[in-house]
Amino acid sequence: MIHTLAIAGYRSIRNLVLPLERLTVVTGRNGTGKSSFYKALRLLADVAQGNVISSLAAEGGLPSTLWAGPEQISRSVREGLHPVQGTVRKDRVALKLGFASDDYGYAIDLGLPIPSASMFGRDPEIKAEAVWAGEALSRRNAFATRSGPAVTVLDEQGGRSTLPNLLAPFDSMMTHAADPRGLPELLLLRERMRAWRFYDHFRTDADAPARAARPGTRTTALGADGADLAAALETIREIGDPKGLAQAVDDAFTGAELRIEESGGRFELLMQQHGLLRPLKAAELSDGTLRYLLLLAALMTPRPPGLMVFNEPETSLHADLLPPLARLIGEASKTCQIVVVTHDAMLADALREAGALRHDFTKSFGETVVEAADRPAWAWPER
Ligand SMILES: Nc1ncnc2c1ncn2[C@@H]1O[C@H](COP(=O)(O)OP(=O)(O)OP(=O)(O)O)[C@@H](O)[C@H]1O
Numbered sequence: 001m002i003h004t005l006a007i008a009g010y011r012s013i014r015n016l017v018l019p020l021e022r023l024t025v026v027t028g029r030n031g032t033g034k035s036s037f038y039k040a041l042r043l044l045a046d047v048a049q050g051n052v053i054s055s056l057a058a059e060g061g062l063p064s065t066l067w068a069g070p071e072q073i074s075r076s077v078r079e080g081l082h083p084v085q086g087t088v089r090k091d092r093v094a095l096k097l098g099f100a101s102d103d104y105g106y107a108i109d110l111g112l113p114i115p116s117a118s119m120f121g122r123d124p125e126i127k128a129e130a131v132w133a134g135e136a137l138s139r140r141n142a143f144a145t146r147s148g149p150a151v152t153v154l155d156e157q158g159g160r161s162t163l164p165n166l167l168a169p170f171d172s173m174m175t176h177a178a179d180p181r182g183l184p185e186l187l188l189l190r191e192r193m194r195a196w197r198f199y200d201h202f203r204t205d206a207d208a209p210a211r212a213a214r215p216g217t218r219t220t221a222l223g224a225d226g227a228d229l230a231a232a233l234e235t236i237r238e239i240g241d242p243k244g245l246a247q248a249v250d251d252a253f254t255g256a257e258l259r260i261e262e263s264g265g266r267f268e269l270l271m272q273q274h275g276l277l278r279p280l281k282a283a284e285l286s287d288g289t290l291r292y293l294l295l296l297a298a299l300m301t302p303r304p305p306g307l308m309v310f311n312e313p314e315t316s317l318h319a320d321l322l323p324p325l326a327r328l329i330g331e332a333s334k335t336c337q338i339v340v341v342t343h344d345a346m347l348a349d350a351l352r353e354a355g356a357l358r359h360d361f362t363k364s365f366g367e368t369v370v371e372a373a374d375r376p377a378w379a380w381p382e383r
């Protein structure tokens, strides 16, 4: 389980170290930084996929994603005695992301490139990284650190050796130094991060991928676009928890039942609803019903990953569906760590009742701050 998440210099998040539980809900008004938090988590996952630099570029590059406020907000500014002003930077420009879990922790520090003749002169560079064992990074518990191109690893005798020119500025230690013989921990951590699943705004319009019949194969993880909904539900029935699925459908839509039909290898979802003479096809379901079934398929996965993150799952759901959704998420969090980002206070309350740790985001001088949250111990790797 991930118990600490740290983000610095990313959009409205100047410096945030947050505790996470098995189930955590992040909520707050518009513009307080919830989406920034969600995107930061995705960027962290992108590191393990080897595409953090291109994801950052797609967001407008470092200049746009970096915290646009001053490095420090002084007391006199907070008390209204002085206006916000830029000051001479003490630290270098940096976007930093990291997490600590029960066994290992990882952090990355991205910065501006050293000016060169390259056409890729806007690409951010990976300046520092670290993987450690235990709570927070320290000199004693780090077993691989990266500073620029150099990687220092713990060797078998407990000493440290440095490989001076191992990495290009656009390669992460995670993808380019995770050799199964040399650094098995890095490989383990990378594979875990690659398994994280993100669900963000399933499409439910008339042409939504989830509405069409599709070739079905065993699907233990619903795809991010929900195209394999029927196959994922059938997989839950065959190798997952068919009883739980039927109960969860009934909990949300009293008297309703799901059916999957197969014809020529194509799978189609049907839903028999109370009071109707024929079942409705996925193409005929309401947006909210379809979205709920998508969430159901994602949450009841027969092979839960280490972490699932849901961004605004309540979109187009009626208030009546929020308590069953919260129950479903609460149940799923017994086998998989879950983070939910929502601006819906009712869903946040219902999740809290289901046992979630709740973080309320607010904004102070343009900066995302979290009310009444403990700040776990944290240290960033040095450049
Ligand atoms: N580089 C930046 N530096 C500082 N603030 C930024 C930067 N980029 C965006 N912001 C601001 O960060 C704030 C948080 O945006 P975000 O999209 O995370 O909010 P949100 O909580 O998801 O809001 P909503 O509920 O409306 O979706 C916005 O007010 C945005 O203008």
Ligand SMILES: [Mg+2]
Binding pocket: 034, 035, 036
């Ligand atoms: Mg948002």
